[in-house]
Amino acid sequence: MEIGQVIRKQRKAKGWTLEELAHRVDTDTGNLSRLERGKQGASHELLDRIMKALDIKLAAQGLVEEGTNVGSTLQPTRKHxxxxxxxxxxxxxxxxxxxxxxxxxxxxxxxxxxxxxxxxxxxxxxxxxxxxxxxxxxxxxxxxxxxxxxxxxxxxxxxxxxxxxxxxxxxxxxxxxxxxxxxxxxxxxxxxxxxxxxxxxxxxxxxxxx
Incomplete structure (x- = not known):
């Protein structure tokens, strides 16, 4: 699953709007919308704030750089x-x-x-x-x-x-x-x-x- 899809899924699961998440992670809704649609990457700092806010855990240690496809790291406890x-x-x-x-x-x-x-x-x-x-x-x-x-x-x-x-x-x-x-x-x-x-x-x- 692409990182944007993971973020969108978790945001909806919490019942948050784009505006709510943007407020919590100190960014704007345009950035989040493009990130969820796979049209834009995110800095490590912003991605870290988003993941903490949404309780998303990394599967392995390491930095997530801007534009990196980290979909494979975002299912930490799932064998399949x-x-x-x-x-x-x-x-x-x-x-x-x-x-x-x-x-x-x-x-x-x-x-x-x-x-x-x-x-x-x-x-x-x-x-x-x-x-x-x-x-x-x-x-x-x-x-x-x-x-x-x-x-x-x-x-x-x-x-x-x-x-x-x-x-x-x-x-x-x-x-x-x-x-x-x-x-x-x-x-x-x-x-x-x-x-x-x-x-x-x-x-x-x-x-x-x-």
Whole structure:
């Protein structure tokens, strides 16, 4: 995560406006806005004041110089990057990057790279449950990497354009035709032909509450 995104996320989590943070760290809102958007760096002194005000900790010792990308140092206690758990309604319709969501969301780690706009969803129903591997039972979490290439045999979250319904299925190409296939044979395979939008590819899964 870029430093500006980390600062914006922490500021919003505290419920502070740009004006509030600017007052606390003795700078102006223009500097902070450009810093959060990645358009400007910051001096070590200013960055240190911001990090102290927002309770951001460095992962390792060392100075942060103006213009330095220190995103990799700003997750000190996380072995893996974390992504927010969002609702199916939000999937594909967020107005801002999931990495900027507030503290009211649950965050779960993953060793997989879902980029800065990745997110978790909770599986609904049993259409992707089977006796084989993989199997995605209801209640399990799936990590979605948006804007991924569409590859035969991989798993995707897809929006059906005619109904607006969002679904999780395996993408299959066979004999020139394209399908969305459930792993549970009790559900029907859906033939597609430009009538859906691929929101993202599922690249990780985990069970919770065990």
């Amino acid at each position: 990057k974390e992504y927010p758990l969002i609702s199916w309604v939000q999937a594909g319709d967020l107005t801002e990057s999931p990495s900027n969501l507030g503290a009211e969301y649950e965050w779960f780690p993953s060793p997989e790279n879902a980029t800065d706009i990745g997110f978790w969803l909770k599986v609904q129903g049993d259409s992707m449950t089977c006796l084989g591997n993989p199997s995605f039972p209801a209640g399990s979490l799936i990590l979605v990497r948006p804007d991924s290439d569409v590859i035969n045999g991989k798993y995707y979250v897809v929006e059906m354009l005619d109904s607006g319904e969002k679904t999780f299925k395996q993408y299959v190409e066979d004999a020139g035709l394209k399908y969305l296939r459930p792993l549970n044979t009790g559900y029907r395979t859906i033939e597609i032909d430009g009538n859906c939008r691929f929101i993202g590819r599922v690249i990780d899964t985990k069970m919770t509450g065990l």
